Amino acid sequence: MMIGIEDVELARDRIAPYVRTTPVYEAGREREALPVSASVVLKLELLQVTGSFKARGAMNRLLGARPEEIAAGIVTASGGNHGLAVARSAFVAGVPAFVYVPETVSPVKVDKMRKWGADVRIVGAEWAVSNEAALAFARDSGAAYFHPFADPLVVAGQGTLGLEIMEQIADFDTVVVAIGGGGLVSGLATAIKARRPEVNIVAVEPAGSPTMKASLDAGEVVTLGELTSKVATMSCRRTDERLFEIARRHVKDVVLVSDEEMLAAAQWLWFEHGIAADLAGSASVAALRSGHGVLATSQRICALVCGAGPEGTVL
Numbered sequence: 550m551m552i553g554i555e556d557v558e559l560a561r562d563r564i565a566p567y568v569r570t571t572p573v574y575e576a577g578r579e580r581e582a583l584p585v586s587a588s589v590v591l592k593l594e595l596l597q598v599t600g601s602f603k604a605r606g607a608m609n610r611l612l613g614a615r616p617e618e619i620a621a622g623i624v625t626a627s628g629g630n631h632g633l634a635v636a637r638s639a640f641v642a643g644v645p646a647f648v649y650v651p652e653t654v655s656p657v658k659v660d661k662m663r664k665w666g667a668d669v670r671i672v673g674a675e676w677a678v679s680n681e682a683a684l685a686f687a688r689d690s691g692a693a694y695f696h697p698f699a700d701p702l703v704v705a706g707q708g709t710l711g712l713e714i715m716e717q718i719a720d721f722d723t724v725v726v727a728i729g730g731g732g733l734v735s736g737l738a739t740a741i742k743a744r745r746p747e748v749n750i751v752a753v754e755p756a757g758s759p760t761m762k763a764s765l766d767a768g769e770v771v772t773l774g775e776l777t778s779k780v781a782t783m784s785c786r787r788t789d790e791r792l793f794e795i796a797r798r799h800v801k802d803v804v805l806v807s808d809e810e811m812l813a814a815a816q817w818l819w820f821e822h823g824i825a826a827d828l829a830g831s832a833s834v835a836a837l838r839s840g841h842g843v844l845a846t847s848q849r850i851c852a853l854v855c856g857a858g859p860e861g862t863v864l
Contacts, residue, residue, distance in 0.1 A: 551791040552701050554743035557708035557736065560609040564706060567608045567641065571596045573717045573851075579821040584840045587847040590718055591822075591854050594710060595830050599633040599661075600857035602710055602733055603697070607634035609706030610695050611642055619644050621691040626650070626680035628729065628781035629658035630829070630856050631697035636667035638695075647686060649679040653781040655827070657859060675776055677786055698732030699789035707733045711740030714851055723749045723847040727832035727855055728761050728803070729783040731792035737853075738799035749801045751843055753832040755808060758784040762803035764793050779808050782829040782856065802843040806835040814838055818854070827858030 576589040583589060598604045611619070622645035625635045632648035639646030646667040650659065652674050662669045672682040687694040696703065710733070714724065724741060726734050738750045754762055757778030764770045772787040788796075806814075811828040814835035818824040826834075833852040837844065844850065 551795065552705045552708065552736065552739055554740060556701065556705040557712060557740045560605070560702070560705040561709040561712055563612050564605060564608045564709065567598070568604050569597055570713060574822070576822070581817065581821065583837050585837055585844055585847070585850065587723070587844065587850045589837065589850045589852055590721065591824070591852055592710070592714055593824070594853060594855045595824070595826050595857035599630070599637045601630040601634070601830070602707055602855050603630040603634035604637065605709050606703035606706035606732060606736070607631065607638045607695060610700060610702040611638040613702040614693060619693045622647060622693070623695055624649070624683050624687050624690070624692040625695045625697060626676060626683040627697055628676055628784065629654050630782050632662050632667065632669070633658060633665070635695050636662045636665035639667065640665050645692075647683070647692060649683040649686070651675050651679045651781055653779060653784070655781070655858060675784060675786070676781070698730030699792065704732045704736040704792070706736070708736030708740040710853070711737040715741060715744055718851055721748065721849045721851045723751060723844065723850045725751045725753060725833040725836050725844075725850060725852045727783060727829050727853070728752045728754045729829065730785045731761055731788040731796060733855065734800060735792045735795040738795060742799050749847070750799050751836065752796070752800050752803045753836040754803055754805055755780055755783050755811070756805040757808065759803070759805055760785050760788050761793070761796055761800075762805060764788060765797060765800070765803060780811065780828045782827070783832065804836040804839060804841045804843065806832060806839060810835040810839065824854060825857055825859060826854050827856040830854050830856035830858070
């Protein structure tokens with residue numbers, strides 16, 4: 550087992566001084582109503598420090614490290630949000646941060662990483678290429694490598710969102726959450742299913758990067774032959790074996806949405822509610838707007854708006 554509820558509870562206590570409790574918001578009274586019969590509560594994790602849930606996992610990874618481990622700095626590869634979280638965590642620790650990103654990264658997020666003091670290096674057309682460069686840098690420099698999703702401390706940190714949701718919303722029966730590599734859904738599902746096993750976990754992936762769905766359909770982890778999504782923070786060819794096992798136990802279904810549907814959802818969030826989400830942050834709303842049958846029997850849905858960004862208005 551990669552993590553348990555006790556790891557998530559420990560993470561919550563450890564990171565509490567460094568992250569925010571983000572608000573929930575009751576959706577409704579829209580000009581264009583969501584096509585679901587359930588009531589919908591938006592969990593506004595885009596208001597987290599650095600603009601996404603990634604601050605939770607990166608900070609837990611940092612605080613779980615020995616001082617000598619990070620003395621030469623921290624290196625990672627990211628589609629954007631994890632890089633921001635690592636840059637901020639390194640700033641808190643007073644050590645250098647090196648962030649490798651693909652060419653599809655949001656320029657806005659690159660600028661923010663650099664303002665946090667990170668050395669940002671654009672390498673390759675996709676995350677896997679950036680990650681190889683980051684791993685090579687870690688070997689050569691001695692910097693500590695912080696994986697964006699396949700790390701127990703990172704996953705436990707993301708799982709603190711599940712604890713927070715249960716404290717804030719008493720009567721939800723479904724959570725809708727975006728998947729990139731799988732760390733968020735795994736941590737959140739571990740926490741929620743330990744306390745509320747009846748809750749349904751519904752995941753959302755880009756149709757152009759259906760990493761977890763392809764693996765669940767195959768019954769084993771598979772590597773995608775190609776990535777066609779432009780959403781860098783959700784594009785990943787292969788998930789981790791341990792995260793796959795958590796998803797296989799706990800995720801009810803995976804809804805696929807197009808980049809264009811995520812863009813439309815971001816625009817809906819901005820027009821209807823004044824919420825400036827990035828495309829990944831809008832994925833849960835895109836799933837709700839799709840009318841997918843997996844949500845037909847839900848009575849009260851928590852939709853996670855997990856990332857902020859003005860780039861949510863364009864592809």
